[in-house]
Amino acid sequence: MSDATADTSAPSLAATPGRLRDTLRLLAVLQGKGSILALGIFVGVLNQTSVIACAGVGTYIVGAAITGTPYERWQPALWTLIGLVAASALLAWLEMWLSHDFAYRVLADLRNRVYDALARLAPFSSARDRSGNTTATAMSDVETLEWFYAHTLGSLVVSTLVPAAVLLALGWFLPVLSLLLAPLVLAVGLVPALLQARARQQGAALRHKVAQVHAEVIDAVQGLRELVVFGAGGTRGERLDRVGHNLIADQIAYGKRAGLERAIAGGLTALGMLIALAASASAVSRGALDPELFPVAVILAGAVFGPVAGLSANFGNLGAIASAAERVFSLIQRPSLVTDLGTHPLELAEPPAIEVADLCFHYPEVPEAALSDVSFVLQPGENLAVVGHSGAGKSTLTHLLMRFYDPNRGTIHMNGIDVREVPVESLRRQIAWVPQDLFLFNDSIEKNIALARPGASREAVIEAARLAMAHEFIEALPNGYATTVGERGVQLSGGQRQRLALARAFLLDAPVLILDEAVSSLDSENEARVQAALNQLRRNRTTLTIAHRLSTILTADRILLLDRGRVVGQGSHQDLLARCPAYRDLIAGQHDGNLGDGVSGRVHQHDSTESLS
Incomplete structure (x- = not known):
């Protein structure tokens, strides 16, 4: 394939x-x-x-x-x-x-x-x-x-x-x-x-x-x-x-x-x-x-x-x-959205630096740009929170990083290598993605977790589940790790599905981590437990976090604010509060710990394909 x-x-x-x-x-x-x-x-x-x-x-x-x-x-x-x-x-x-x-x-x-x-x-x-x-x-x-x-x-x-x-x-x-x-x-x-x-x-x-x-x-x-x-x-x-x-x-x-x-x-x-x-x-x-x-x-x-x-x-x-x-x-015969001609495989032993320069992109058949002239540098091991209202381009940024699409203009470099020069399969092996809406196959929990690393041993799967704070609820199920989750994981709660997403990321053990509000489906009690797992998961990894909750933002080393596909602010939480009116408005508009309509909005036209924007 x-x-x-x-x-x-x-x-x-x-x-x-x-x-x-x-x-x-x-x-x-x-x-x-x-x-x-x-x-x-x-x-x-x-x-x-x-x-x-x-x-x-x-x-x-x-x-x-x-x-x-x-x-x-x-x-x-x-x-x-x-x-x-x-x-x-x-x-x-x-x-x-x-x-x-x-x-x-x-x-x-x-x-x-x-x-x-x-x-x-x-x-x-x-x-x-x-x-x-x-x-x-x-x-x-x-x-x-x-x-x-x-x-x-x-x-x-x-x-x-x-x-x-x-x-x-x-x-x-x-x-x-x-x-x-x-x-x-x-x-x-x-x-x-x-x-x-x-x-x-x-x-x-x-x-x-x-x-x-x-x-x-x-x-x-x-x-x-x-x-x-x-x-x-x-x-x-x-x-x-x-x-x-x-x-x-x-x-x-x-x-x-x-x-x-x-x-x-x-x-x-x-x-x-x-x-x-x-x-x-x-x-x-x-x-x-x-x-x-x-x-x-x-x-x-x-x-x-x-x-x-x-x-x-x-x-x-x-x-x-x-x-x-x-x-x-x-x-x-439909043409691919990306051309996989890369000849420079990536095998990263350490968290890489990621440099985004003049990134521009609009979705096919949608003239309005999803991203315009976006530039920033993500340092090795840094945790960058990307925030903004619905349709700001947050998820589009992650999709370009994983090469679900290629930009219309601009570049993304990982440790100085243009990601378009890297075979797609090799690139994606370096990135653990924890989506907000996890898809689970109608199969056992063990096989759903092992999807991140086919052939992984049962012991490795269990250890990943322990790190994701999922082992306890899995063991309580009638058939434990052999329990079938049902179509799209219908037999599990949203919080349980989210912890399985974290278990996949732990099992993959990639040097780059993309989190799309991994605590959005959890109540406050479970959020505290999973935050502890996230703190461990982010350790020694270059992390990009799409953040909707203030609690998530405050754990980031740096914040990137997007508005209508453009970068309007970068810095720490305190810096942005002091000098960025758009960030202050975003924080002021939060409800129940969520930033404005950014928590789950899907209304902006050019982000209609972003399931996580």
Whole structure:
């Protein structure tokens, strides 16, 4: 997995016509799987041929028996039929197995690429995307492509070769019938192509509506508590009903178009059968065809249309497939927010100095700057508190330090090295981040703590929990460190989750520490205990603390005041009180120990992606 660039294994085909671009993208992921595909196609051809051969030999036996042909003449055909039936059953199983084995291998590869893309773009590139859209891309859209790989790609080859072979067989004993049927077979195959533009448009609309429904359902489930508390379930239900009906309308339109395709294909097939009956009967009456071959000619005529009609039915899904492919590959090829070209790994044995110079940044698609000309130096081992109202740019500063984004202008140096020259993975190993809103996986407490250092021993995890003042409450849980915390840690209190965040930081033991008000979720009694843990955690580390509480500010060596993305004051608490009116206003506006609206505000537009600003 790389933080560097978008996945380039699927070619960049922006200027390529839509259908060709989609096909090339879908074929580009088949590297290393061509042998399975080729074997599946070969078995598919044999399977379709054996089915048609069964029908042809069977009808020949029936025709021979009806016309009084001696048993000795058609007895070999009977044994041939028995062998063909057995072979057909085996080949059908093999074709199904190989086609789906191939398809599921490709889908597994695509899921991995989608996950790699999400990880590469993390954590804030998709802030403007609803979680339901991402879920639809990662799951539903990838699954939709199964139709292409399992039922369309191989069928395209099989449905071209087999009807051609059958037409040649018909031409061997009734050339006129072969010539009459060929244009109709071609027309059945072209029907989906003629309606492809409409299918593509409807497929895109349908996938978009499906993603909307997914997003609304996920919102409703995640916000169920609030809906119940505020009695808004009925309103949300009406909204779900509305988007559901919009989806139904698009599904009906899609079904009508697919039904029209199948109706045309069915009509052409029926016309072909009538022509086959008439031509074969005429040939028998003229003595140009043996009566015992009459049913064979009719059956083979029907068999010509079978594979093509089946392929036409599968092509009816190409609109949805094309839309799903567009969404999947647009995600895979989305450019990263940072370019990981660093070649200078960092392995810091001591707390580093951090120098920020002329830093400017604005979020994508937001013209207003989040940071403007921010400069300061964080000395080795120093604890710098960054304060300011909501939207001041506090969390943006930490995101740039960890290279979730790169600045539009300016630099960040760590021990004299530009962080852009450091591989992203190496840089982030030097930084322990304690967020205000910790994410916990639906797993055991031990594994959630060990996320900071995969492979850490149980003893190391327990020691980190002790240092974070979390060991006591963990041991009191029913299964101790093996207790599953539930989705997003729902079974733990906010204070307990915060102490697990501290335990992760202790376990990582990085020389740089970023704290985003690590005591914000604690009551006064627990705050005193955790403050003791924080004092130990900050020891011998260069620390940047996003501070909202006065108690946190007073523990800092120095304070940096931000206002609308600019530095308006630096110094100690007493210095800023004496000479910085903006700082005095901030302190005067504190409530319950919190600084103004800075404790948890998320209202400023350009900090909408800052979950901690």
